[in-house]
Amino acid sequence: MERTTYAGLVNESYLDQTVTLTGWVQKRRNFGELVFIDLRDREGIVQLTFNAKHPQALAIAQEARSEYVLAVTGKVVRRADDQINTKLASGQIEIEVQEAEILASSKTPPFYIEDGVNANEELKLQYRYLDLRRPEMQKNLRIRSKLMASAMRFMDEHDFINIETPYLAKSTPEGARDYLVPSRVFPGSFYALPQSPQLFKQLLMGAGFDRYFQIARCFRDEDLRGDRQPEFTQLDLETSFMSAEQIQNLVSQWVKQIMKDVVDFDLDIDHIQILTWQESMDRFGTDKPDLRIAYEIKDLSSMMADVDFGVFAQTIQKGGVVKALAVPGGAEHYSRKDIDKLTKYIERFGAKGLAWLKVTDDGLNGPIAKFFNDEQAQEILTLSGAKSGDLILFGAGRQDIVAASLDYLRRQTAADLNLIATDRPWRFAWIVDWPLFEYSEDFGRWIAAHHPFTMPNEEDLHYLDEGEDPHQAHAQSYDLVLNGYELGSGSIRIHRMDIQEKMLKALGFTPEKAQEAFGFLLEGMEYGFPPMGGIALGLDRLAMLLAGQDNIREVIAFPKNSRATEPMTQAPTAVDFKQLAELGLEVEPAETPRDEK
């Protein structure tokens, strides 16, 4: 029996035709001489009926159970009126089966195969091939596939050359922890799985390819959070002889095409906001603002130096800031208890408390209202933009703590109050003019904000010279942001050895260490490397957003869990000691996994 179409595609246009379908038993209702089976394939579900007119088929139907694989041939007929299901594409018809075959049987699955099923996450990963049968997972991975096809097609049509770069690469310092691969030919030596194709794509520009593109797997051995995986995928491109603005414009067009192809959304490129990093931090407290939320952070520092409220006044005197967020209609929604909860949350950013005011028709209300005279109250309203019925939330203290707190409060209150705009649901922004360096609390030193190959602004090049403060420099870098998520990060690269050497020095590399780590790149730059720049977009995150999911695991076929384990195959596993001997390795296996120590 040869399939004639997908089960999920049979509709009224097939009426009276004979079709052969294959698929899985989603549900069976057995009335003895009459059996109904919902047959599922990747396109959807169709109802099969089996009756005594076709005893062979009926016998098969009686034998079949959930998740059996069937092939059936039958006639497409109209359903009885009381059988019509308007929720299904095939809801008007059913197949009267004449012939049936069981292609594979199935044990009872460990969980129901339907969307929203309540099953243990680890169990679902262990039986991933069953969980992936759910319509939602099928849809998610098809969205990801469409996204890749669209991205690739645009790049091909714009003369980008798809070039594969090595996965067995060199371990480099900077950045996250590498996954290592021991060498058998040179025992004691290791390849590293690349954290990105960054260096290779710069070398490809040095090689004159002019426009490079790759869908590249990247690897980072980091502690895992909800939106991180040990391996992830980037839409990676690089071009020569283009300015930052030209690259941003090209990427905007690319994203427009993807949005059209994947979610049929007409993105108006003129709607993509371009914000400097500073402006984004000032207005939204973050470098990845969610522009679907209309209200913004306002700086009230100028008026707070000599108010009676000591907390604010002292903050300003100590060099801190006082900023406010006027949450529209928030006065009624938030009780003191609610506000206590918000306060608790922002303590993780270092906030010492959360001052607030409610705006009524009669003026300001709340425990700190008494500290402001009429004129100051008016100024608070003017500067914060608050209106009657709003809740004003204050951040006071160190710049970065205030930013993180008010960013969180903005997103949380918008979610609570349904203030995330649904018209123009996809709000992209370019964040430009980033600092070249940022201070890393993790490393306890200054690191490259983007990466060590990012070109400073022309006018800031002097900051890398002897005796100047490199941390003043800003960079020719740009992030693409969508609805509060960073989609990708790009920059113009350093193509001159002298600048690259200064940059590495500013990052604390001795000349010897710089040579050891990046000697091949520095040497390459002596042989005519062109001006170049590019970007990498996170495919997993973009697919997640376009699929309407909130975890990238939902758009990855076989993800790792939070301990970097794949519960189905149980990778990683112990290996044969002979294999290790060939690699010149000895292991000291720990009694317990590292993350439990």
Next chain:
Amino acid sequence: MERTTYAGLVNESYLDQTVTLTGWVQKRRNFGELVFIDLRDREGIVQLTFNAKHPQALAIAQEARSEYVLAVTGKVVRRADDQINTKLASGQIEIEVQEAEILASSKTPPFYIEDGVNANEELKLQYRYLDLRRPEMQKNLRIRSKLMASAMRFMDEHDFINIETPYLAKSTPEGARDYLVPSRVFPGSFYALPQSPQLFKQLLMGAGFDRYFQIARCFRDEDLRGDRQPEFTQLDLETSFMSAEQIQNLVSQWVKQIMKDVVDFDLDIDHIQILTWQESMDRFGTDKPDLRIAYEIKDLSSMMADVDFGVFAQTIQKGGVVKALAVPGGAEHYSRKDIDKLTKYIERFGAKGLAWLKVTDDGLNGPIAKFFNDEQAQEILTLSGAKSGDLILFGAGRQDIVAASLDYLRRQTAADLNLIATDRPWRFAWIVDWPLFEYSEDFGRWIAAHHPFTMPNEEDLHYLDEGEDPHQAHAQSYDLVLNGYELGSGSIRIHRMDIQEKMLKALGFTPEKAQEAFGFLLEGMEYGFPPMGGIALGLDRLAMLLAGQDNIREVIAFPKNSRATEPMTQAPTAVDFKQLAELGLEVEPAETPRDEK
């Protein structure tokens, strides 16, 4: 200065226009007040002229050297008659440069950047970014890129879902040596880089995706030969509910599309020969025949049992075979010395010698001619198909040695005598009906000819039962062959646990070992896995053939050398001992690399 077009694209249609170009100095001829520069970019070369009318530009030209990167603006003018270069697309015109800028300088490269340059292979790999600037390498990688775009587009248009499978996977027995990746969370445990996505794609069929496609990187830690790399790329697909013939037909259409898109060749699918494995071995001595060579191997065993030539007669008596190859026009071309050389070569296959006859108008000629009477001589001519002027080469002995020898002799003599047909330059063939198992001299045991998941022919399933000889079974597998190269290997897969268990048993797995290695797959098959099959084509090899190259390194941007080292970055390298401690690893570095021991 913003580039207006590629240098290599400027031709007569641009006459009198002002253009801005960027690129590399290929060649400079300096006549003081007049300087010519050949400017190269990825599209080709254009001639720039600099003269005293534009002193700023002239000064730049005088400063420029080979491989400097320039931006220039100038007018497209017709060349003087004696300057016309018919070899260049831009040979009728040149650019009179008005403004020039040096974007990057260059040291003198370690070798000339031109095709056919005579430089040490290792040096070229060390400066790969320079070697890649050569027009031929640019062309090769663009062919590869085109091939990927074409392959992807066809798959997208045929509703295949592009799904990425993990690179941090589980180490499995069978097959080649795995590259391992130590786990930090579970010290002493290892991921393996996959040798192919085989198991994952079967699981995706189990998950109901129906049609899967991926351009997948694969990894094998094997000893390297000219056409092997530690990492390589497959065009990988899998489908459900299709027969072997249907899959072959789909792949034939796919390849037809690729040939059209990449090399503009109209492949007639009816010209793709379908040969059983046995027929291919009989006629060509190999499972990957070059069908551009018209002459074939003939079996003369039937007549040789009682000839006077003892070597042949005894071979037959001992159960061996005597086969012959009539090389058209070979009688004159090959001296005894030449034949001695061929003999020497086939000794590596185990051949003990090479008997031969030359055919003249007067009959057979050569040292063994005297052993055959007239009737036998006539039979030799009839069976071998030899005509006057031909050279008959004999293989006598064990079946496999004769096959390997005559396969080699067929290809070598065809190359020597220019007998490789150039009409229909791309000869594809499907080789079908393979043995399920083959005896491996390397392993000293029977192994899966394809892989352990290959479905036997329906009528051969009983061979896997207790007390039968599994090595009799043939498989539902198929190879795609092009011009003597294996492009890819596919099969219908086992989708039932009972058959898979028998197959693993026949391969020597105990039930425990089978569970440990493939338990997740065996368990999956209990939950309704559909009939499935697929194929993987070697992208590197196909790109190599389409680019007219004879080494896959020529179509890989950053290949490894024969010791699996990347001479540019020098990967693999030593790593920080702290990194190893985190992984619970100790290394015992060898004094010398493993391959020199």
